[in-house]
Amino acid sequence: MDEAKRREIRQWLIKSQRDIGSARRLMEGQEPYLDTAVYHCQQAAEKALKAFLTARDIAFEKTHNLVALLALCTPFEPVFAQWEDAAAMLTPYATEFRYPGELLEPERSEAEQALAAAEAFVPFIERLLHDAIEP
Numbered sequence: 001m002d003e004a005k006r007r008e009i010r011q012w013l014i015k016s017q018r019d020i021g022s023a024r025r026l027m028e029g030q031e032p033y034l035d036t037a038v039y040h041c042q043q044a045a046e047k048a049l050k051a052f053l054t055a056r057d058i059a060f061e062k063t064h065n066l067v068a069l070l071a072l073c074t075p076f077e078p079v080f081a082q083w084e085d086a087a088a089m090l091t092p093y094a095t096e097f098r099y100p101g102e103l104l105e106p107e108r109s110e111a112e113q114a115l116a117a118a119e120a121f122v123p124f125i126e127r128l129l130h131d132a133i134e135p
Contacts, residue, residue: 001132005054009133012051016122019044023115035097035105041114042066042093045086048125049073055132064094077128086117 019040026037042064049069053060056076060069066087074080093114097105106114 001055006133009051009055009129012047012054013122013126013129013133016044016047016051016125019047020115020118020122023118027111027115032108032111033105034108034111037111038090038093038096038106038114039098041111041118042090044118045090045121046094048122051129052077052125055129064091066091083121083124086121090114090117 023037023040023044026033026040045066046064046069049066050060052073053069056073058072058076060072063069067084070080070083070087093106097103105111
């Protein structure tokens with residue numbers, strides 16, 4: 001794998017980690033922003049999946065649908081199938097609380113569940129990509 005591709009994969013993973021960090025910070029304090037926190041949890045998972053797809057030279061459309069992205073990964077790594085529930089849970093957070101609607105933000109427990117899913121999913125992908133991103 002050439003260095004330019006390694007760099008792109010690393011950049012996807014860095015952005016993914018920063019989304020997790022953002023979600024953690026947004027959930028802190030007297031007035032947490034749970035709506036924005038769950039958005040960053042979804043984004044962390046999305047960017048990690050796109051890192052994997054980039055590493056495997058799998059073309060993907062511009063989408064926030066984690067279930068669709070996961071489906072592209074599973075033929076190459078069947079272990080991705082174990083993350084289907086997490087992908088289905090996180091996918092709506094790409095848009096659900098970003099705009100005015102009936103609900104302005106999720107319950108605290110829902111945000112904590114989203115963060116736990118992202119914090120488990122991203123390292124899972126990082127482990128799969130370890131050899132690809134190391135020179």
